[in-house]
Amino acid sequence: MVVARQVEAVQRALGPFFEVVMQPPVRGARPVIADFMAGNPQEPTLPGFVEALRRWSVPTSTDSFAYRPMHEPARQAAAASLTIELGVEFAAQDVFLTRGAGGAIALALSTVVDPGDEVVFLSPPWFFYEAMILASGATPIRVRLEPPAFDLDVEAIVAALGPRTRAVIVNTPHNPTGRIYPAAVLERLAEGLAGAAEKYGRPIWVISDEAYSRILFDGRSFPSPGLFHPYSMLAHTYSKSALAPGQRLGFLALVPGLPEADVVRRALLNFIFGTTPDAVMQYALPDIDGLLIDVAAIERRRDHMVSVLREQGYVVQVPEGTFYLLPRAPLADDRAFCAHLANEGVLVLPGHVVELPGYFRISLTATDEMVGQSLPVFARAIERASSGQATARR
Numbered sequence: 001m002v003v004a005r006q007v008e009a010v011q012r013a014l015g016p017f018f019e020v021v022m023q024p025p026v027r028g029a030r031p032v033i034a035d036f037m038a039g040n041p042q043e044p045t046l047p048g049f050v051e052a053l054r055r056w057s058v059p060t061s062t063d064s065f066a067y068r069p070m071h072e073p074a075r076q077a078a079a080a081s082l083t084i085e086l087g088v089e090f091a092a093q094d095v096f097l098t099r100g101a102g103g104a105i106a107l108a109l110s111t112v113v114d115p116g117d118e119v120v121f122l123s124p125p126w127f128f129y130e131a132m133i134l135a136s137g138a139t140p141i142r143v144r145l146e147p148p149a150f151d152l153d154v155e156a157i158v159a160a161l162g163p164r165t166r167a168v169i170v171n172t173p174h175n176p177t178g179r180i181y182p183a184a185v186l187e188r189l190a191e192g193l194a195g196a197a198e199k200y201g202r203p204i205w206v207i208s209d210e211a212y213s214r215i216l217f218d219g220r221s222f223p224s225p226g227l228f229h230p231y232s233m234l235a236h237t238y239s240k241s242a243l244a245p246g247q248r249l250g251f252l253a254l255v256p257g258l259p260e261a262d263v264v265r266r267a268l269l270n271f272i273f274g275t276t277p278d279a280v281m282q283y284a285l286p287d288i289d290g291l292l293i294d295v296a297a298i299e300r301r302r303d304h305m306v307s308v309l310r311e312q313g314y315v316v317q318v319p320e321g322t323f324y325l326l327p328r329a330p331l332a333d334d335r336a337f338c339a340h341l342a343n344e345g346v347l348v349l350p351g352h353v354v355e356l357p358g359y360f361r362i363s364l365t366a367t368d369e370m371v372g373q374s375l376p377v378f379a380r381a382i383e384r385a386s387s388g389q390a391t392a393r394r
């Protein structure tokens with residue numbers, strides 16, 4: 001065996017992602033008229049982002065691109081903006097720069113998890129949680145979020161906690177459901193975690209995935225789960241707010257008042273070699289932090305698509321944040337339904353890839369033109385499904 005034994009399990013967990021999302025386009029297929037598959041940019045990069053990269057890619061001294069500690073002005077800028085966002089004071093020393101939220105979650109897991117521990121995650125999840133938990137040597141414990149509301153089920157989470165539980169990964173605003181969990185629910189979660197920690201004699205961490213903290217609709221605010229639970233690490237990213245996710249940049253923040261914070265800070269530093277972003281991205285962080293994609297345009301796109309899809313007969317909730325819609329597929333077999341849409345040049349994410357068969361996800365980062373071109377395709381697809389033609393193709 002040339003690779004680690006655990007690779008097999010990691011690979012199994014990521015199977016649907018690689019089969020569907022990373023699939024090269026089928027040759028000879030109809031040209032793509034609308035790509036709603038992933039949260040990828042479909043419009044030109046924000047000019048401020050390009051300017052920041054240009055500016056900071058010019059070295060100013062011989063050690064600009066040397067091995068160096070994390071760039072302090074970047075940590076300060078991230079701490080200052082988190083302070084404004086969450087309304088409590090974050091210190092620069094508690095911000096650890098990472099390659100996006102993915103890097104932040106990996107850093108958190110490496111720092112707190114031992115082999116044999118359990119880490120709870122919520123399903124439908126972001127593609128990589130299970131694989132990352134397995135790669136950290138822990139056992140993933142899945143707790144379902146139940147449709148149609150996909151509320152955070154605190155009782156179910158608490159029931160999943162045991163003597164080996166080390167952490168719970170919570171994601172809000174939630175991909176793919178678009179839910180923002182209310183403060184009262186997060187408070188109950190924190191109480192449940194504190195109770196279990198006392199019972200089992202060790203703290204349970206919240207790893208709070210806040211990738212979409214700035215993509216909020218209808219004037220909503222975002223309560224961070226970390227503000228209710230003392231043992232919390234917050235994973236943040238600029239992949240969504242600046243929508244240039246290939247340029248990896250984010251951070252992991254320790255919450256103010258964390259017990260034994262010095263021990264945790266020292267521990268985190270041991271793992272940063274693989275997770276810290278490149279120098280140019282670190283230097284550019286203060287500029288990139290001030291950028292935000294046109295959330296109002298995404299909100300308009302959301303409203304337009306929700307209203308037309310509902311008229312067409314789709315069942316779809318209105319997301320409170322993130323840039324995804326999550327309609328029910330009119331066929332139980334989301335694969336077959338999404339394959340039919342793909343045949344017509346409309347790419348969406350089949351729900352089974354995020355452990356939610358019978359649904360499909362639309363990324364609202366597509367252009368208005370794509371939305372316009374796709375709507376007749378969605379209309380024909382649901383008509384066809386209701387008349388049983390597509391079912392017969394399965």
Ligand SMILES: Cc1ncc(COP(=O)(O)O)c(C=O)c1O
Binds near residue numbers: 039100101237239240
């Ligand atoms: C919920 C969630 N967490 C984490 C990530 C990873 O973000 P990044 O590109 O910053 O690693 C994503 C990206 O799609 C996401 O949707």
